Amino acid sequence: MSVDLSVDVGGGLRLANPFIAASGCFGYGVEYADVVDLATLGAVAVKGLFLDEREGHPPERIVETPSGMLNAIGLQGIGVRRFVAEKLPPLRWRGAVVIVNICGSTIDEYAEVARILDDAEGVAAIELNISCPNIRKGGMAFGCSLRGTHDVVAAVRGVTRLPLIPKLTPNVTDVAAFAAAARDAGADAVSLVNTFLAMAIDVETRRPRLSNVMGGLSGPAIRPIAVRMVHECRQAVPLPIIGMGGVMNADDALEFLIAGATAVQVGTANFVDPFIWGKLVAGLTGYLERHGMAGVTEVVGSLELPARDAGSPSVAS
Amino acid sequence: MPVDVDAVVLSNTRLSSDYNVLALAAPDVAARAGPGQFVMVKPGFGDHPLLRRPFSVFEVFEDDAGRAAGLSLLNKRIGVTTRALFGLEPGAVVRCLGPLGRPFSPAAPPERAWMVAGGVGLAPFHSLAVALRARGVEATLFYGARSAGELFHLDAFRRLGVRLALATDDGSRGDHGLVTLPLERALRGLDPADPVRLYACGPTPMMRAVTDLAHAHGRRTEVSLEQVMGCGLGGCYSCVVPVRRDGGAPRFVRSCLDGPVFDGGTVVWDGLGGLPG
Numbered sequence: 001m002s003v004d005l006s007v008d009v010g011g012g013l014r015l016a017n018p019f020i021a022a023s024g025c026f027g028y029g030v031e032y033a034d035v036v037d038l039a040t041l042g043a044v045a046v047k048g049l050f051l052d053e054r055e056g057h058p059p060e061r062i063v064e065t066p067s068g069m070l071n072a073i074g075l076q077g078i079g080v081r082r083f084v085a086e087k088l089p090p091l092r093w094r095g096a097v098v099i100v101n102i103c104g105s106t107i108d109e110y111a112e113v114a115r116i117l118d119d120a121e122g123v124a125a126i127e128l129n130i131s132c133p134n135i136r137k138g139g140m141a142f143g144c145s146l147r148g149t150h151d152v153v154a155a156v157r158g159v160t161r162l163p164l165i166p167k168l169t170p171n172v173t174d175v176a177a178f179a180a181a182a183r184d185a186g187a188d189a190v191s192l193v194n195t196f197l198a199m200a201i202d203v204e205t206r207r208p209r210l211s212n213v214m215g216g217l218s219g220p221a222i223r224p225i226a227v228r229m230v231h232e233c234r235q236a237v238p239l240p241i242i243g244m245g246g247v248m249n250a251d252d253a254l255e256f257l258i259a260g261a262t263a264v265q266v267g268t269a270n271f272v273d274p275f276i277w278g279k280l281v282a283g284l285t286g287y288l289e290r291h292g293m294a295g296v297t298e299v300v301g302s303l304e305l306p307a308r309d310a311g312s313p314s315v316a317s
Numbered sequence: 318m319p320v321d322v323d324a325v326v327l328s329n330t331r332l333s334s335d336y337n338v339l340a341l342a343a344p345d346v347a348a349r350a351g352p353g354q355f356v357m358v359k360p361g362f363g364d365h366p367l368l369r370r371p372f373s374v375f376e377v378f379e380d381d382a383g384r385a386a387g388l389s390l391l392n393k394r395i396g397v398t399t400r401a402l403f404g405l406e407p408g409a410v411v412r413c414l415g416p417l418g419r420p421f422s423p424a425a426p427p428e429r430a431w432m433v434a435g436g437v438g439l440a441p442f443h444s445l446a447v448a449l450r451a452r453g454v455e456a457t458l459f460y461g462a463r464s465a466g467e468l469f470h471l472d473a474f475r476r477l478g479v480r481l482a483l484a485t486d487d488g489s490r491g492d493h494g495l496v497t498l499p500l501e502r503a504l505r506g507l508d509p510a511d512p513v514r515l516y517a518c519g520p521t522p523m524m525r526a527v528t529d530l531a532h533a534h535g536r537r538t539e540v541s542l543e544q545v546m547g548c549g550l551g552g553c554y555s556c557v558v559p560v561r562r563d564g565g566a567p568r569f570v571r572s573c574l575d576g577p578v579f580d581g582g583t584v585v586w587d588g589l590g591g592l593p594g
Contacts (some may be wrong), residue, residue, distance in 0.1 A: 030550035034318045049554050055569055058588055062547050062555040067364040073554045076569055190404055271548035275321055
């Protein structure tokens with residue numbers, strides 16, 4: 001029995017399978033071409049791009065924490081024009097479905113980056129980074145304000161017809177309200193969650209372990225919170241969701257799919273196992289076969305809630 | 318092209334209370350490894366530690382037919398992963414991804430090679446010494462450690478025909494002090510026309526001192542840097558090194574792709590790791 005792994009993420013973006021390499025965890029994709037056939041991934045979300053090149057933060061940029069890691073890279077990057085000239089062509093040749101993650105210090109910068117990508121060949125979608133915890137201007141500053149979220153999504157919507165996927169921060173009280181703001185401004189889907197703002201200290205030196213003092217927590221440690229947030233968005237907002245947060249294997253991905261995500265991004269796990277992609281596809285296929293399901297869409301949002309809680313989007317307070 | 322192997326531990330040789338050599342059955346990785354390349358290693362499959370850690374390939378060993386059978390790691394017990402690797406028994410599984418990174422550029426006769434190692438920085442030099450001696454290059458190992466009990470594998474280097482110049486912090490063997498003592502003496506006695514290539518691996522201040530010392534004598538040094546690394550494949554941008562090339566502004570480059578071996582003269586040492594102030 002063969003199962004249909006394809007998913008429709010919204011805005012006309014159809015993926016051969018629901019597994020997407022998460023932005024910031026897969027370089028520009030081409031770095032991994034030696035170890036994985038990029039065309040076998042549902043999509044590749046490339047490292048966040050500003051208009052211009054950025055150097056990022058000095059080392060130390062990462063530190064491991066229990067079942068997770070903190071990062072404060074600071075969005076080192078080559079800028080959107082070099083990306084279009086140098087990275088998009090090899091990604092195209094390799095058949096990668098490319099989601100470009102974009103950043104800005106101002107709304108105008110977001111729009112300018114999006115305009116350039118709209119003119120480029122081989123961009124499948126734009127993921128709007130309004131959730132990076134590691135930069136001073138832009139990023140999470142937009143994503144922590146409903147007005148800021150609405151305005152930046154609307155501005156980018158105004159300059160591109162590409163599928164538009166704002167990436168939401170978990171560093172807010174009610175993530176579903178931000179998904180709603182993104183939808184009202186014209187988003188085709190939302191991806192969540194970015195990393196949790198966090199900190200680790202070296203007790204011997206009494207210094208922060210990261211040069212940027214604070215960083216973003218990812219990995220299995222955050223998965224249950226991320227699943228909860230996907231669930232909340234699914235209950236509250238009719239908009240496709242790309243879920244992520246500490247997915248290490250197919251069962252973890254299934255948690256997100258069952259909670260209501262249409263597709264799943266994988267980040268930190270790719271650091272541990274760059275050969276994870278085939279294992280995820282095999283694991284998901286096996287699950288669907290075992291449960292007699294014809295395709296992924298049958299499992300999306302298939303959460304069985306206890307009757308008395310059915311429909312309740314809120315967690316216990 | 319790197320491969321990932323669930324490598325069985327063949328032996329764990331404790332060299333001291335902190336150091337051990339772990340032999341891994343990883344023929345596919347070993348057969349491809351060049352001197353100075355590294356592997357990303359994780360003991361077992363759990364979430365703690367979560368990430369792999371970079372290790373130099375210490376030795377490549379062969380089976381009776383002369384084919385690569387595996388590789389070893391020189392390990393110093395410091396953190397979660399290195400403590401786990403210190404305690405592993407034969408039969409345990411270590412996930413081993415590699416080989417990765419840019420190798421040393423080995424000297425060729427009539428060049429001679431001087432390798433400068435500090436502590437666990439000995440790790441990349443056994444395989445480099447094998448490559449150098451196979452080319453007929455005269456090689457010397459300048460090797461510093463805390464004490465005589467932490468100078469390892471001296472016989473193995475001697476068997477390869479490598480000359481030794483030793484130093485210890487406590488003076489229990491060789492020069493009393495840093496490895497730069499015997500190195501400086503040797504550099505002073507060197508004819509400027511004598512073609513000698515330098516390689517260094519050890520604590521960052523040591524590699525910087527070796528680079529500066531060699532530079533003062535008109536020599537370049539290849540250094541093997543040890544940056545904190547997330548993935549080893551260029552995906553995470555955590556292992557960056559500030560590098561200045563062709564007189565331009567310093568740029569962060571990824572140690573896993575552009576290194577771990579760098580021309581020491583291009584490294585902006587003040588910006589390398591640690592916090593300002």
